[in-house]
Amino acid sequence: MEEKLMRKLSSGSLDFEAYFSDKAQGMKASEIRELLKLVEAGDVISLAGGLPAPETFPVEIIKEITAEVITHHADKALQYGTTKGFTPLRLALADWMEKRYGIPTSKVEIMMVAGSQQALDLIGRVFINPGDIVVVEGPTYLAALNAFKYYDPKFISIPMDDEGMRVDLLEEKLEELRRQGKRVKFVYTVSTFQNPAGVTMSLERRKKLIELAREYDFLIVEDSPYSELRYSGEPIPPIKHFDDEGRVLYLGTFSKIFAPGFRLGWIAAHPHFIRKIEIAKQAVDLCANPFGQVIAWKYVADGHLDEHIPKVIEFYRPRRDAMLEALEEYMPEGVKWTKPDGGMFIWVTLPEGIDTKLMAEKAIRKGVAYVPGEAFFAYRDVKNTMRLNFTYVPEETIREGVKRLAEVIKEEMNALKG
């Protein structure tokens, strides 16, 4: 028998690919993550990432809370938790959302997830049948496309302008679909300081979107990781605020207002939806990490969250300003960009004919990295855009990065003319 084993072994290694499921065969690594690996080497200014600045992490508060949690709440923090999440944290968040956004706690239930990325996956799992129509913004959050894609929806991409999703174009599309006897399962929107475009859906469009949801009977997934990071302008209530029926699933996260290292987000939605998502999560990972949840509970319930947000804003505002100023100063005519009131990203549109994906390697050689816009479109049909991040590196570095980038763009534009 041993001999037989040895013979088989020496016959060479497995055909690993052959074991994967059909869906796994098609899975590809995130292009941004691959690009970032490239950037790590050498003197490259990265405007490509999407990381919060570590300087904004409330390290002293975390130190204090964590010691307290281990001393007084180890029984909860170190044990398995319920799938829905640590109840005191869920109550504190419901309370916070009511105060901050006027979303009545009585009408929603909160469920904790392992970052809002997990919420996207669970929503795909619970709502999407293969072929179901999911509306996204064009551009939209890349990792949402990745999460939903596994469930084989048909995407419809609605263009954006400075006031967010073109809800008028959505209405036309809905009418067209209705004539074909089709309907939309849900609309996915990053409503405030969108990733990647930086724009915010106007109040009027929010109201109109809710109206359309009733009229054409679809759900809305409102992903709102950046809404607390407002550097200018007046706050606008979330779409969820206008939802009287339970059509909106609101996604929040601690990653930008506390620290991403806890991997904690939440879903605020009608209890009926929460119940099903909870069952789905049970099979997927039992519960979000209780250690982080108990810490997050103290952070919210003891008022640290409300105290900390203004500090994050003060830290990021000069970076946003620095990037806007540098773009103004260095970019050649013909280049356009959004002017976000908050969040982490600015969206740059180059003249038609420039392919930012092809340009990326040149830029890295010139010492600056960005994310080519193509991957943010469901059908990858727009080639001349890019996403710039302004939260991770200091003002002076941002200026230098934008300057380098402008030089690369000028060269491309000249090459285009010639």
Place this chain on the structure above:
Amino acid sequence: MEEKLMRKLSSGSLDFEAYFSDKAQGMKASEIRELLKLVEAGDVISLAGGLPAPETFPVEIIKEITAEVITHHADKALQYGTTKGFTPLRLALADWMEKRYGIPTSKVEIMMVAGSQQALDLIGRVFINPGDIVVVEGPTYLAALNAFKYYDPKFISIPMDDEGMRVDLLEEKLEELRRQGKRVKFVYTVSTFQNPAGVTMSLERRKKLIELAREYDFLIVEDSPYSELRYSGEPIPPIKHFDDEGRVLYLGTFSKIFAPGFRLGWIAAHPHFIRKIEIAKQAVDLCANPFGQVIAWKYVADGHLDEHIPKVIEFYRPRRDAMLEALEEYMPEGVKWTKPDGGMFIWVTLPEGIDTKLMAEKAIRKGVAYVPGEAFFAYRDVKNTMRLNFTYVPEETIREGVKRLAEVIKEEMNALKG
């Protein structure tokens, strides 16, 4: 327009069920979790749960490490991490597995997951096509069935005895399938101190299983959450130890040797498989929580893990002994149970004709709870078994619980005779 909205609103609430995907329609809550909710009320001794005893959590070590991590490693602990996991932790685990189990680091790669439950889901996602044959033990880990089920496999359930899976019966089945031109995608086994049965696959069967895997070309998913918790007998190397080809995906977890509250587990497998699972995880939740990972790294790398395991063993051994003794003392003739050398569970088989699911409510009224065995079988075709946990409550409570349980069983047996 407002009027129209109000009219619609007043027309009643949404038909929430109608929005769910077909697969979500079929999702059901874990019966154990539902049962445990029932138990929380009243003076019921629960032998039903699967929780580690909080007394085993190394609170002082966690306190110390956590303070150190926040002071010196906040940049890693509080930021987003890579999908594969915190590299120093992965290296420490690879090193630990090599020392402890003789699994050469060079042949595996380690990837961190949000508890081994997530590993089960990701493995389902990456390997199972609808209709693929997945072999499980009968009984098997309930939550593995739940995780895999989403991906629509066809389960084949192989009976167990005191030496684990009946590998001889597996071989017959494989031969039968081969004649039908079919093959198995993977065999799932909780090889050591199985949940729920408490038994351990013998050395001989481990070797035989690897041989069969080569011969019939399938993979092995070796789930090993309890293998460190050995109270008697000699250690047996994991199946992974005998794997020269990369057919075995080994799942480890910190939940039983550190604390479940961190929600951290790992997959040790061939780099080719890890790479694909990594891509799948990226869409699902980006990364396991870095805060917990950095803490776990210090726990393993500084030698706390090796120091702590013997303490857990000393804590649990008397509880295992107490349950075995109580079963011996109180159970009527005709009742059989396993004698585990470790882990957390004992599996009890009652005379044919008794349905432990129907009996559960009576038991709770008598003040004791267990998990009916039915749900641990892929086809729910065995009615007269139950799982008892001996780690969560103290010895005296275990004795009293088993005593109460024996009374209920005697009544049932009498009713059966009558």
